[in-house]
Amino acid sequence: MYDKTVAQLSAGLQAGQFSSVELTRSFLARIAALDGVYNSFISVAGEQALAAAAAADERIAAGTAGPLTGIPLAHKDIFCTDGLRTSCGSRMLDNFVPPYDATLISRFKRDGAVTLGKTNMDEFAMGSSNESSYYGAARNPWDTGAVPGGSSGGSAAAVAALLAPAATGTDTGGSIRQPAAFCGITGLKPTYGRVSRLGMVAFASSLDQAGPMAHTAEDCAWLLNSMAGHDPRDATSAPRAGEDYRAGLEDSLKGLRIGLPREYFGDGLDAATGACIQQALRELEALGATLVEVSLPHSHLTIPTYYVIAPAEASTNLSRYDGVRYGYRCDNPSDLLDLYTRTREEGFGEEVKRRILVGTYALSAGYYDAYYKKAQQIRRLIKQDFMDCFAQVDLLAGPTTPGPAFPLGAKTDDPVAMYLEDIYTLAVNLAGLPGMSVPAGMVEGKPVGMQLIGQHFGEARLLNVGHRFQQATDWHLRRPANLAVEVA
Amino acid sequence: MITLRPRCLLGQRFPVQKTMAIEQDEIEKIAALARIRIEPAQVGQVTRRITEILRMVDQLQAVDTSDIEPMANPLDATALLRADEVTEVNRREAFQAIAPAVENGLYLVPKVIE
Numbered sequence: 001m002y003d004k005t006v007a008q009l010s011a012g013l014q015a016g017q018f019s020s021v022e023l024t025r026s027f028l029a030r031i032a033a034l035d036g037v038y039n040s041f042i043s044v045a046g047e048q049a050l051a052a053a054a055a056a057d058e059r060i061a062a063g064t065a066g067p068l069t070g071i072p073l074a075h076k077d078i079f080c081t082d083g084l085r086t087s088c089g090s091r092m093l094d095n096f097v098p099p100y101d102a103t104l105i106s107r108f109k110r111d112g113a114v115t116l117g118k119t120n121m122d123e124f125a126m127g128s129s130n131e132s133s134y135y136g137a138a139r140n141p142w143d144t145g146a147v148p149g150g151s152s153g154g155s156a157a158a159v160a161a162l163l164a165p166a167a168t169g170t171d172t173g174g175s176i177r178q179p180a181a182f183c184g185i186t187g188l189k190p191t192y193g194r195v196s197r198l199g200m201v202a203f204a205s206s207l208d209q210a211g212p213m214a215h216t217a218e219d220c221a222w223l224l225n226s227m228a229g230h231d232p233r234d235a236t237s238a239p240r241a242g243e244d245y246r247a248g249l250e251d252s253l254k255g256l257r258i259g260l261p262r263e264y265f266g267d268g269l270d271a272a273t274g275a276c277i278q279q280a281l282r283e284l285e286a287l288g289a290t291l292v293e294v295s296l297p298h299s300h301l302t303i304p305t306y307y308v309i310a311p312a313e314a315s316t317n318l319s320r321y322d323g324v325r326y327g328y329r330c331d332n333p334s335d336l337l338d339l340y341t342r343t344r345e346e347g348f349g350e351e352v353k354r355r356i357l358v359g360t361y362a363l364s365a366g367y368y369d370a371y372y373k374k375a376q377q378i379r380r381l382i383k384q385d386f387m388d389c390f391a392q393v394d395l396l397a398g399p400t401t402p403g404p405a406f407p408l409g410a411k412t413d414d415p416v417a418m419y420l421e422d423i424y425t426l427a428v429n430l431a432g433l434p435g436m437s438v439p440a441g442m443v444e445g446k447p448v449g450m451q452l453i454g455q456h457f458g459e460a461r462l463l464n465v466g467h468r469f470q471q472a473t474d475w476h477l478r479r480p481a482n483l484a485v486e487v488a
Numbered sequence: 489m490i491t492l493r494p495r496c497l498l499g500q501r502f503p504v505q506k507t508m509a510i511e512q513d514e515i516e517k518i519a520a521l522a523r524i525r526i527e528p529a530q531v532g533q534v535t536r537r538i539t540e541i542l543r544m545v546d547q548l549q550a551v552d553t554s555d556i557e558p559m560a561n562p563l564d565a566t567a568l569l570r571a572d573e574v575t576e577v578n579r580r581e582a583f584q585a586i587a588p589a590v591e592n593g594l595y596l597v598p599k600v601i602e
Contacts, residue, residue, distance in 0.1 A: 099582035192562045206561055235567040304545045315522060322523075324595050329588035335598050341525035353524055357515065357534070358541055360522040374548050376558035381551075383562060415537060416544050432562025456563065 001026050002162045003479070006071055006219040009165055013060055013070045020060070020070030024053035024114050027072050031117065031163050034483075040138045040148075040157040042077045043085050044117035052114045059112050068226055069112030074164035076155050077118035078125060079105050079210070080199040088201045089121040089133040089151075092321050092328045092347035102199025103231045104168065104210055111226045116164050120154025123349045124318065125175055125203045127151050128421040131412055132351045139408075140182060141480040142446050146405040149179030155213050156183035162483050166214035166223055170200060172207045173306055174400075174425025177437040180213055181400035181449025184439045184478060186466060187213040188220045191457050192432035193238035195224075196231030204313035205236070207306075207429040216476055217438060217466030221245035224459060240457070248460050249467040254288035256465070259393035263299035264424050270403035276441025276448040277399045283472050284397065284465070292393050296385040301378050302427040303419055308362050308375035309430070314352075315359030321347060354415065383431040390455050395462065399424055400437040400449035428453055436462045439475035447475070510539050 001009075001018060012018055028049060035041050049072065056070035080086050080098035082105075087093045101109065108115070120138040122130055130153025131137040138153045140146040141161040148157040152169030156179035159167050169176040171189035180187025188211045195210040202208060212223035222245075229242035260281070265274060285291055323329035323343030330346050333339035348356070362371035389396060402423060411418040428435040433453055440450035450469075454462040470476050515535045519526050526534055580593065589596035 097586060099579060099586065193565065232568075232570060236561070236565070238563070238565070239568060301548065301551065304548050307541060307545055308548070319523070323588060324597055325583070326586045326588075333598050336600055337523075339598055340523040341520075344523055345525040345527075348524070353526075354534070354537060354541070356522050356524060357518050357538055358545075361510070361518050361538070361542070364518065364521060370549065371545070373558050374551075374553060376560060377553035377556040378548055378551055379562075380556055380559040381553075383559065416540050419544075430562065 002030055004165065005216050006068070006166050006214060006222050009071055010067050010222075014065065020053040020056040020114060021050060023070065024049050024072045024116070027116055027164060034161060035163060037144060038139045038141060038157045038161050038163070039136055040120055040154040040161065040163060041074070041117045042087055042089070042120050042135050042154070045084060045115050048084065049114050049116050056112045056114060066111045067222055068108065070114065071166070072114045072116045072164060073108060074116050074119050074155060074158045074167040075105065076121055076152050076167070076169050078121060078170050078201045079168065080201070081105055081115065081118065084115070084118065086118065086201070087134070088125070089123040089135065090348065090352070091134045093201075094134065094328065096327050098199070100199060103196035103233065104227055105199065107226050113226070119152070119158055119167060122151035122153070123352050124201065124314070125151040125170055125172055126314070126351050126355055128174065128178055128418050129411065130154065130179070131408065132349055134349060137408055140405045140446070141483065142184060143405065146407055146446065147182065149182035149405060151175040152213065153179045156180055156185055156187070159183070159185045159213055159215065160480060162479070166212060166219050168210060168223070168227075169213045170208055170210045171429065172204050172310060173429050174422040176211050176213060177400050177425050177435055177449065177451060178422060180437040181447065182405040184447030184475070185213055185215055186217050186220055186436070186438050186476060187211065188224065188436040188459065188462065189428065189434060190224065190228065190459050191238070191434045192429070193236050194434070194457065194459065195227045196234045196237050198231055198234040202317040204310040205317060206313060207310060209429070216470055217436070217463045218246070218249055220436070220466070221249060221463045224463070228459070238457070243460060245460050245463055248464050251464045252288060253284065253465060253468050256289040256395075257292055257393040258284060258289045259292050259294035259389050259396045261294055261296045261299070261389070261396055261398055263296050264398035268402050268423065269399055270443070272443040273399055273401070273403050273448050276443065277450055280440035280450045280469070280473070281397060283469060287468055287472060294389045294393060294396065296389065296427065298378065298382045298385050299427065302382060302430065303423060305375045305378045305382060306426040306430060307358070307419060308371050309379065311355040311359030312362045312372050313359070315356045315363065318352070318356055323347070351415065379430050382427050386427070386431045386433060386453070395455070395458065395465065396453040398451055400451040404443045404446035404448055424451060432456065434459045434462055436466055438466045438469055439478070440473075441475060442478065447478070510535060510542060
C-alpha cells in the first residue's frame with residue numbers, strides 16, 4: 001500500500017480496496033518505525049490525520065469525493081497549519097502554533113487530502129542541504145551519510161523513503177528541484193505567482209513559490225490541480241484561474257523543440273552526472289523532440305545576483321520576528337532593544353543571521369544602488385536571456401545539480417561553496433519561470449535529476465514532457481534499499 | 489550524440505573585481521540596524537564570512553547596467569487592488585493566545601518610559 005503513486009492510491013480508495021483511515025495508519029506506522037533514521041518530519045499529525053481520514057472515508061462513501069480525497073500528504077513545515085506547530089525549521093518558531101491555514105493547506109483540506117505531518121527543512125528555507133534546520137539534518141534515503149538536499153529536504157526524503165506518497169515544498173532558488181534530484185523523486189516549481197503564498201512563511205517574496213514533490217510527473221499534476229489558482233488574499237498571486245494539469249499529460253512530444261543552454265554543460269558539471277543527462281536527452285529525442293543548443297550568456301551572474309536579492313528581501317521579511325507577538329522570546333530582557341537583539345541572536349541560526357546581515361548591508365544607506373538596484377537590473381538581463389531562448393525553443397533542459405548528493409557536513413563550513421550547489425536552478429526563480437526535476441539516472445548509487453525549464457505558466461507542458469519521459473524510462477521507479485519494512 | 493562546447497561556469501571561483509573589504513565596526517553597525525546581537529568573540533568570524541559573500545557578489549559591479557530598468561517582480565506585475573470591504577474578522581484572542589507575554593489584552597514588553 002505504501003509504494004504506490006497518488007493516482008494508484010486514489011483508484012484504490014475509490015474502488016474500496018482500502019480506506020483512507022487504513023492508508024493513513026499505514027503511513028503513520030512507517031513514520032513511527034523508520035523516521036528515526038531519516039529525520040524527515042518535524043511534527044507528525046497523528047490523531048488530526050486520522051480524524052481527517054475518517055472524514056474523507058465518509059465523503060468517499062457518500063460519493064462526493066474528489067481525486068485527492070483521502071490521500072495522505074506531507075507538508076513542508078513552512079506552511080501555516082491551524083492548530084499544528086509550524087516551525088519553519090527554526091528555534092524562532094519552535095513554539096508557534098498558527099491560528100490559521102495557509103491557502104495551500106485550505107485547498108488540500110477542501111479537496112479532502114489528509115495531512116500526515118510537517119517536514120524538515122533548512123531554517124527559514126535558507127540552505128541547500130537541510131543541515132541548517134534547528135531540528136538536525138534530514139538524511140538521504142539512498143545514502144544516510146549524504147544530504148537529502150534543501151531546503152525542502154524533509155519532503156524529498158519522506159517521499160523517497162515511502163513515508164508519504166507525495167509532499168509539498170517551496171522553491172526560492174532550487175529548494176524543490178535540488179532535493180527532488182538528490183532523492184530520486186519528481187519536483188515542480190511553478191511559475192512565480194501560480195500558487196498562493198498566503199500563510200507560507202516568507203523568505204524572499206519576489207522569488208518564493210510552492211510546488212508539488214512526488215514520485216511521478218503525473219502525481220505532481222494531480223497535486224498542482226489543487227494548489228494552483230488565483231488567491232485574492234495574496235497580492236502577488238497571478239490573476240488567472242488554475243487549469244487541469246492532467247489533461248495534456250499524454251500529448252505527443254513530436255515537434256517539441258528543447259533548448260540546451262551550453263552554460264549548463266560546462267566544466268563544473270560532474271562527468272558521470274553529465275553522461276546521465278545526455279542519455280536522458282537522447283530519450284527525449286527518441287520521443288520526437290528536437291534538441292537545439294542555446295545560450296544563457298548572463299549565467300555567471302546568477303549566483304551574485306541571487307545573493308543580493310534573496311538576502312535583501314529576507315532581511316526585510318524576517319524583521320517581523322521581534323519576540324513580542326509570537327514565537328521565541330529571550331529570557332529576562334533588560335530593555336526593549338535587549339529584547340529584540342537577544343531574541344534574534346538566540347532564535348535565529350548562523351546562516352539565517354548571515355543572510356539578514358548581508359541583506360541589511362545591501363539595503364543600507366549608500367549601498368542600495370550598488371547592490372540591490374544593480375542586482376535588480378542584472379535580474380532583468382538574466383530573464384531576457386530566457387526570453388531570447390524561448391523565441392527559438394519550447395523549453396530548456398539540463399542538469400538540476402552539478403552532481404549527486406554530497407556527504408553530510410561537506411559544505412557547512414563554506415557558505416559560498418554551498419551557494420554554488422544551486423548554480424543551475426537559481427536563474428529560474430530570478431526569471432519567475434516554472435522548473436521541474438525528474439529522475440534521470442544514477443551515479444554511485446545516488447540519483448541524478450534532469451531539469452526542465454518552461455515558459456511562464458507553461459507547467460502543463462513541463463508535466464507532459466516529464467510524464468512521457470517517465471513512460472519511456474524507469475528511473476522514477478527505483479527505490480532505495482532497506483525500505484521494504486512491513487509495519488504492523 | 490549531443491556535443492556541447494564546454495564553458496567554464498563552476499570550475500573557477502569568482503574573480504574579484506574590486507575587493508570590498510568590510511570592517512568589523514561596520515558589521516557591528518549593520519548588526520545593530522538588523523537588531524541582532526553578535527557575541528563579541530564572534531564578530532571577527534562573522535566579518536570574514538560576510539566578506540567572502542560580498543567578494544562573490546562584487547562581480548556585479550563589472551556589468552554596465554546604465555539603461556536597464558530594475559526588475560522587482562519577475563512578471564513585471566503590479567499589485568492588484570481589491571474592493572475596499574471588510575473581509576477579516578477580529579481574532580484578537582486567538583492571536584494573543586500565541587504571544588510570549590500578554591496582560592489585559594495587551595502585549596507586554598520591557599518598560600520603555602521611566
